[in-house]
Structures are given as C-alpha cells and as structure tokens.
Amino acid sequence: MTKYNTLTILLLTLSLSFMSSCKKDFLNKGPLDQYSDENVWKDPALINRFVADIYSNLITTYDYVGSYNSINQGMLPADITDEGKSNYSGSNADLINQGQYNASSNLFSSFWSLPSAGGFHQNGAYENIRKCNTFFSHLPDMPIDETIKKQLTAEVKFLRAYNYQLLYSIFGRFPIIDKVLTITDDLNIPRGTDEACRAFILNDLDAAAEALPLSYSNRNDLGRITKGAALGMKCRLLLNAKDYLGASAAAKAIIELNTYRLFPDYAGIFFPENDDNEEVIFNKEYGSSQSGQTHTLDLYLNSSFFTGFYSPEDVPTQNMVDQYLMKDGLTWEQSALFDAEKPYDNRDPRLQASIIYDGTTWRGQVIDMQLGSDFNPATTIPSVTGYMFRKFLNPKYVFSGNNLNYQNCVVLRLAEIYLNYAECQLKLGNSEEARKYVNLLRIRAKMPEIQPGHMTWETYVRERTVELAFEGERRADIRRWEMGPALLGGTIYGMGIETINGKRQYTRQVVEKRVFHPKMYYFPVPLAELQKYPAGKVLEQNPGW
Template sequence: MKKIIAYITGTLILGSVACNKDALNKGPLNLYSDSNIWKDSALISRVVLESYDGIHSIYDDAGNWMPMDITDEGKSARSFLQSNLINTGQYSPSTGIYTDVWSNTYAMIRNCNNVLAHLPDMPLSEAGKQQIKGEMLFLRALHYMDLYSIFGRFPMVTKVLSLNDDLTAPRGTDDDCVKLMLDDLDQAAALLPAAYPKTAAGRATKYAALGMKCRLLLNRKDYQAAAAAAKEVIDKGGYTLFPDYEAMFYPENDDNQEVIFNKEFAGDLSGQVHALDLYDNSAFFTGFSSLVDCPTQNMVDQYLMKDGLPWNQSPKFDPAHPYANRDPRFHASIIYDGTDWINQTMDLKLGSKYNPSTYSTAITGYMLRKFLNPKYIFNGTNGNYQNCIMLRLGEIYLNYAECQLKLGNAEEARTYINLLRQRAGMPVVPAGQLNWDTYVRERTVELAFEGQRFNDIRRWGTGATMIGAAITAVQISETNGVRSYKTVPLEQRYWHDKMYYFPIPQAQLQKYPAGKVPEQNPGW
C-alpha cells in the first residue's frame, strides 16, 4: 500500500508534500480534527489509502470461514464456525450471520461519502479531485455490491448522515439499488485512468469499474449489457492471461498482467496482513490447530482428466491413482494425498503427521493449495502479504462466454473458453460442442474458491443441487502398503430457496426506531 501513497503525493498532491515530508508518518487520523484533515493534502492521501484498506476480500475471512465453505466447493474443518449453521439450515436473523459485514460495510460507505462531501474544499488540482471522486465512487459501488450479493436490497446512503439518520434509512427497491451501483461504476469509469505506473498498483482504474459493472449486470442476467462491458475490458484494457495458473496467486506475481483489481496487503505502512497461510496449511507446518477450509470430493470430481473427459468416462482414470492425469488446475488448487508441498510429500490419511486427528483435520481428505505461498516461512512473526485478486481477466472471459451462450452465440463463447483451456494445458472444446454443462464446469474449476460460486448458483437457480447437495469426502485406507481411495458421504446440506439471500441481522434491525424497521428478506 505504500506504493499508493507515493503516487498520490507525487502526482495528485503536486508540490504539497515537499513542504510537509513527515505528514505521512504522523499519528492516527483520529488525532486530527475533521476540518484539519481536509486542509492537508498529505492527510487526504492517508484517508484515500485507508479507504482501500476497508475493502472486504476473501483473504480477510481467513481463520474464520471463506465463501467456499457454504457452497459445494468446501467444508470448514471447525464445527463451531457459522458456516456449519448455514450448511445445516440452523440459522436465523438472530444468529448473527454477516452482522459484522453489514456494520463494517456501512462504515466504509460513510467514509466514501465523507471524502466525496469534502472534495470541493480540498487543496488539490481539479484533475486530482476528479480522480479521487472516481475512486470513492468505485469503492462505494464495491461496498454496495458486497451487501447486495449477501442481502439483496439495501438501505441507500449517498451522503454523510448522523448515526441515527443512517439507522433510519429504508431499504431501496431492487431497481433503485442496482441503478445506484451502476451509476457509481459508470461515473468511476469516466473519471478514472485506464492504468497507473507500477508504483501505484492497487488503485481503481477505468477497467476495474467496467469489470465490476460486468459482474453486476451478469448477476442481474442482463446479458447484452454485461457482454458489452466485458468486451470493452477485453478489447481495450490491455490485460492478458498470466501464463502460469498456479503462480498467478503467488506474492512474487502480485499485480500481474491478468489482474484487473485486487486488494493490496502490505506491512510496511498500512499494517494490513491476512492469515491465509497460517490457517489453511497443515498443523505439521503451523504447529497449531490451523486447518479451516477443506475442498470437497464434489469439487475434486469437477476436474476433468487430461484428455478432456470426466474421470468416470476417461480411460486415463486409475482408481489406484485417482489424482494422476488431471486438469493441471486441479494440481494447482488442491492438496491431495501424495502432493509435493513445501518440500514434503503430503500423507493425508487420517492420523498421519500431516493430517493429525488431534488437530483440525482435513475433514474431506483434501486441503487448499490455491492462493497459498509455497515459500512462506512459518516461524517468527511474519504475516501474509500476497494480494487478493478480486477481479481478473479469466473471470471476464467467462462472464463474456456465459452472456454469449445465453444470447445464442456459442461459437463466440467457445473462443474464450478455449483461451482459458489452452492456458491450463487442456484440450480445447471442438467446434459445435460447447454446451451449457461444459461452460458451467469450466467456470467451476477456473474460478474455484475465488468467492463467486454463491453468486453463480443464485444466478443459475441451482441452489437445491449445488448447495443443498450431499457433500462427499475421500476415505483413504491402506492394506499391505497399498492405498485405496473411496468416496464417502460427509454431510447432507440443507437448502430452501429463501437461502439465496441471507437475513438482515436482527441486531441491525433492532437499532432502528419503532415504525422505521425495514422489512426482512422473504422467508426469514
């Protein structure tokens, strides 16, 4: 995040910081009066910086539970986490699911509105003000998209209000909420630059705004408009697929050519770290009950064999070696029995030193590999600094392909599916053979665990089969030194269509005065 400040102070603030070089090293912003902050260009820079820190990413959920754990992608190894209440249908508005997301998101929205309100009085160039306006509108839209993806309609707050006023804001209509987000993204796209110097990686760009617009429109099933936004990113954004699918997520490849927008993590200035490597590696490496997020057998079965056929149709499948000859994205995303990981050959048989029964176990027989840093050093006090990719070209290709399929243009869609397959080292889909099931499978493995699965399932209307499914695991046995692998049931998930949206937390509703409490989501 230090890179962001360097660019703001060097370009937007012009010569101001030259007169106040120690401004960025001053104490917390809450030590300054509100009026003083907006008169000091360096303090304004810090406010902008901290606005990016408030982005909610899946890496921020590490140690608790990630979105994968409430879909068919994953299962939390910790029975006391709220994801288990969701999976078994034992939750209600009073359970507190996503309470912190609701309150924290509105705190971030208030921050965006506060910056926007003070723009006219800032001692900046007009160009600098317009760029900050674009950034705040982008971030506000991003925060509202987070709320919308969880709760649906939300209270629309577009100006700085008192706490009591915030609590009495009614939920907007669905159309009005979507219009607010789209308007913010359109304005942001018009105001933001197409790119920044490398020293300013992590800032919102024109194409980040258009890419998020594409995601929102796709989830609204506005295929024509979503396709148009995707194509503009594809044709004009200058992004290309990173050649190595696995290494794309390594810290040494942060801000690579595929990344359209990510949350930056750094320890030198912002102090933000995450705990992904600590909570999703085996206790063998961490030394404590660390494992949280486990991929399911359901997810493993989605990965094709190297010949492009499903495992149960391919002659390349060997039940004695079920993980051989798989789509390379499988090996890049999941730690399975026999995986080489951090100079160890992983033995995931229950009770081994890598999967001890006295710790949080790999309850499904698998561990997460995607996102983790194979060079992470577990001793000492080091944190995790790899960025969280929140939007990349691979997703835009898939969004565009889905739109084209829905619009009846299967061959146009096939072009972009095959670009992803070629990057992965998989056979291309032949002409005339791209169908809906093939597309869904491709999206499932390409975007595995990246946090969009629940949105996809809601859009496709497949909650009953993809979330309310029987979750399976692998049972590893050994006889005379020979291992065998058997798919076994692990959990029968509960599903009701009301679960496409989460209930507004009761703790939030209780803050509203009598007569102004917003309506709860249907069924809750």
C-alpha cells in the same frame, strides 16, 4: 517484489509531482482519529490518508481467514457452497449449511455495520460508505489540484460502489445512503428496490470508469483502481442480474481495452512474486506492516506440519475434485485414463494448482493425507475431507518471525471476464463465440480445446467451476443459475484414505448432508439492524425470514 510500495503508501504520498505540499513521512504520523475533522480536510496529505483508509478496509476473500478476525464468521466463502467445508465443528458455516439460522443469528452483521469491540481492524460496509460520503461532502473545498480531485473522486465512487455491491451480494436490497447523515436527518432509511440499488451502484461505477485511466506508469501506483476495474465490477453486477446484453457489452469493453493478458502460469497468478501481474484487473494490496494490511491465509489454511498449530481451518471437498476433468477432456467416470488406485493422476493441471491431495508435493514434501500422518495428524484437527487448499497459498511463506511477504488478494481478473462474456453469449444463442473464450482458458491450462458444436451449458459451468475455484463468486453463480438445491443443499463428500497390503485405497465418504430452501439464496438482514428502527418504520426483512 518487496511489498512496501503498496497502495497505502501510494495514497499517503500520492506523488510529489502531483502535490508539492506532500511530505515523505506520512506513515510515521499517528492514526487519522488523532486529527480534528477540520485539520484533515485542509491538509492534502491527510485527505489522501483518508482515502487510503477506505482502500485498506475493503473486505475480500482473504479477510475471512483467521479466527481472530471479526468479519470472518468462521468460514471461507467456499465453505457455504459445494467447494469447501469448514474444518472446525460448530462454525457459522455449519449453521448455514444445516439451515439452522435466522435473523437473530446476526450472520454477516459485521459486514453491514461496525466490527464488534476488540475485533479485527476491518470496518463494515456502511462505515466505509460513510467515509466515502464524508469525502464527497468536503470535495468542493479541498485544497488540492483539480486533476487530483477528479482522480480521487473517481476512486472513491468505485470504493462506495464496491461496498454496496458487497452488501447486495449478501443481503440483496439495501438502504441507499448517498450523504453524511446527521442527527437532524431521518436515520430510518428503508431498503431500496432492486432497480434502485443496482442503478445506484452502476451510476458510481460508470462515473468511475469514465474518469479513471487504463493503467498507471509508476509502479508506486500498483493497486489503484483503473477503468478496467470499474467496468469489471459493472460486468459482474449485470451478469448476476441476468442482464446478458449489458454484461456482455461491459465484458467486451474490457477485452477491447487490450490492457490485460492471461498470465501463463495458472498457479502463479496468486503468488506474491507475481502480484499485480498482467491478468489482474483489481486486487487488494497486502504487505505493509505500517498500513496494517495483512492476512493470515497461510497460517490458517496450511497443514499443522508447517504451521505448528491447529489447522487447517477450511478444506476443499470431493465434490470439487470431481469437477476436474482428465487430461483427455473427459470426466473421471468416462475416461480410460482414470485409475482408482491413482485417482489424481492425469487430471486437469488446475487440480494440482488448487488443491493439496494425497501424494502431491507441497513445500518440498510429498503429502500423505492418510489420517494420522504427519501432514494430517489425528491428534490436532485433521482434514475432514482428506484435502487441503493450495490455491492462494504462498509456497515460500516463512512461519516464524515477522514475515511481510503477503500475497495480494485478486478480486477480479481477466479469466472471469472471459467466462462472463462466454456465459452471456451462450444465453444469447452465440455458442461459437462462447467457445472461443472458454478455449483461451483451456489452452492456458494445457487442456484439450472444445471442438466446434460441442460448447454446451454443462461444459461452460464445469469450466467456470474449476477456473474460478474458491475465488468467492461461487454462491452468486449458483444463485444466478438457480442451482441451490443441488449445489448448496446436496451431499458433501470427502476421500477416505487407507493403506491395505502396501497399497493405497481411496473411498468416497459422506461428510455432510446439507439443506437448502430458496430463501437461503440471500441472508436475513441481521436482527441487530432491524431493532434499530422504531415502530412504524421497520426495516423490511428478506422473503421467508
């Protein structure tokens, strides 16, 4: 699919059949900041452009990647869990994993507020929230059809909820701002309670879900928010709050929409030619050179053999490789299929779809991960774990010229909803109902089904780990499961590879020993934000920080 008819183009034109005053050349106009505030809210085209800007600034997993990006903090989300390791020494991921940070480190400060000068085009969450509130402040007088007004209102409510949910996942409680603040307002707003923060997000998501359609008939609408997306984010929020009844109901509501299907090819879910496939509930659309919605995923995660410069930036761990079962459904320690000389043979096919390991084939090349090889050269920055990421990467990416074939970032897909529902059912004592939905994923992966009476918590955790590997929810899962000491503070392993007497020898190696304290489930509110509050109106810090 050619990625010019993306969400941004949709919202800039928003269909002539909806709004006869729209023109076809909006993308050729200057940026919004070249128009006066008064003009923006009198012009339906500019109103839609304003909403498009909020969409384009949503922060996703792909926006972490690339050293020029002011929001990436030098790491993927996977790097601060047992899934991954930053391959660049001295990154913020190293700081986090060694517990050598505090509020003055200002970690994730750009998520909270505006990006630093000269940084990436992405806005922080509160800048996007301000834009949402600005939209609502002008809503009564907008010169647009009521049907369109209702649609855009629901979308902007979702967008505001998405940004608050991002803040909540990183910092916990946040200051709730539901209007445009002026100099006459008290700007020193305290953080809300957990209950108030969740309620605010849920109210926006419920309102969006009620007004949004199940789907759109026009392919130009790809990427627009749907009822399923609003219900899905609600399900995620309630699950992380351990509201198993509420999360279960939200998950079941999505399943009963009968709108989504598991994509038959697990690896292909993330390829650009399969963007917006039937499993995707919500994604961020990339690929328009005019919108500026691009990412550097393929440049920073591939071997320098392909990219021509120092990479990869982030790498998977042996800890993650160990989570992939053998094809007989047993662990590598238990299975007779495991061969120490060929440790990657006869594994769950999702391993090959997700991780580049020694001897696998990628982009037409048999990959040699031995240190000093063409694919893992010691003269650049070799993989510290003996692995590289494969999931999300575009096997047809062109590393020269103006390549606009950017794959979308899948934020939410049906597999997660199945797993959320299964977790709720396990917690509610309905293990056979949980087994049914976990087995749907096993069948898609061509793995043995879990037999009646064998659906355990440990089985579920492993299945969720491999199915959703590197997709950005691992840290929230670990926090919810209260497994921080083992999975955030444990030992990280890699694989040492040698050729001895013509045979490969694989040796597990300690790469890093991490530390964890319960306060680290949430990050400290950046000192830069605390210092904005005057004496007597201090912004409350997270416990332990």
